[in-house]
Amino acid sequence: MQGASTAERPKTPQAVFDRVAPYYDALNSVLSFGMDRRWRRETVAALGLVPGARVLDVATGTGALAVEIARATSGAVPVTACDTNERMLSVARARTDPAMRSVSLVRCDAASLPFDDDSFDAATLAFAIDDMPDRAACIGEIRRVLRAGGRLALLELSQPDHGVLRTGYRAYLRVFRAIGRLGYEHLEQEILKYRGAAAIEALLAEGGFVAYQTRSLSGGIARLHTADKGRGPS
Ligand SMILES: C[S@@+](CC[C@H](N)C(=O)[O-])C[C@H]1O[C@@H](n2cnc3c(N)ncnc32)[C@H](O)[C@@H]1O
Numbered sequence: 001m002q003g004a005s006t007a008e009r010p011k012t013p014q015a016v017f018d019r020v021a022p023y024y025d026a027l028n029s030v031l032s033f034g035m036d037r038r039w040r041r042e043t044v045a046a047l048g049l050v051p052g053a054r055v056l057d058v059a060t061g062t063g064a065l066a067v068e069i070a071r072a073t074s075g076a077v078p079v080t081a082c083d084t085n086e087r088m089l090s091v092a093r094a095r096t097d098p099a100m101r102s103v104s105l106v107r108c109d110a111a112s113l114p115f116d117d118d119s120f121d122a123a124t125l126a127f128a129i130d131d132m133p134d135r136a137a138c139i140g141e142i143r144r145v146l147r148a149g150g151r152l153a154l155l156e157l158s159q160p161d162h163g164v165l166r167t168g169y170r171a172y173l174r175v176f177r178a179i180g181r182l183g184y185e186h187l188e189q190e191i192l193k194y195r196g197a198a199a200i201e202a203l204l205a206e207g208g209f210v211a212y213q214t215r216s217l218s219g220g221i222a223r224l225h226t227a228d229k230g231r232g233p234s
Contacts, residue, residue, distance in 0.1 A: 012187075017087065018085065021090070025062050036222075039217050039222045044068055046153045046226050052076065055078070055122045056120040057081040057124045057125075058110050070096075070103050075100070081103055084109050110137075111132070111141060119147075120145050120150060123152045124153050124155070127156060139203055139204060143208050143229050149228055152204070152228075154224075156222065158191075161216055173192065210230040
């Protein structure tokens, strides 16, 4: 595992999400060779959901993870999925309406969630923490709306654990330059400036989360981080 880096990861501008929204899922699938579906399944499994648990998917984008939670739990778990980007949400709406009645979509800023304290049993945040203008505020808000002991699963792109694979992967990342017209060229830099699991662990610990665990997925191309809301004061 690589250590923490202090380098700032470039954020994806909202204008890029506006532009890529209709192709976002297909691009994810192609660029990850279909592995993104497995990563989402692993993320849902890490929450250990029981029927009736209330889940919040923050920065849901096109709703893929929210839908995976609904599917994996056969609709027995109500999912609230939120994002600030209307175009991404409109793709999520088309995908969840009308069959996925257990998924509700809300447009809001993750730094100011319009939900009551302690109102969710679990939360997810996938491929989005470094797009947040204020990461600490986002984590603080997720903590506030989770009940004590509630779990956060955070999924992120990272870099392969082993040197040879890492070198090959860095070469592969140049493919993002080829789809620069969509505004995806910065994704190469975003992945290269990966700050390491220690940076996520520190962010979560500072935000009042405990019992941090992490594991690499697909040899380290993605990383799943989990932590629980501590039982201290909100
Ligand atoms: C790379 S996409 C990830 C989408 C989705 N979670 C997934 O797994 O594919 C990042 C998302 O974060 C959202 N986002 C960025 N800043 C946000 C904010 N302040 N509040 C809520 N969502 C935000 C973007 O609009 C975008 O949909």
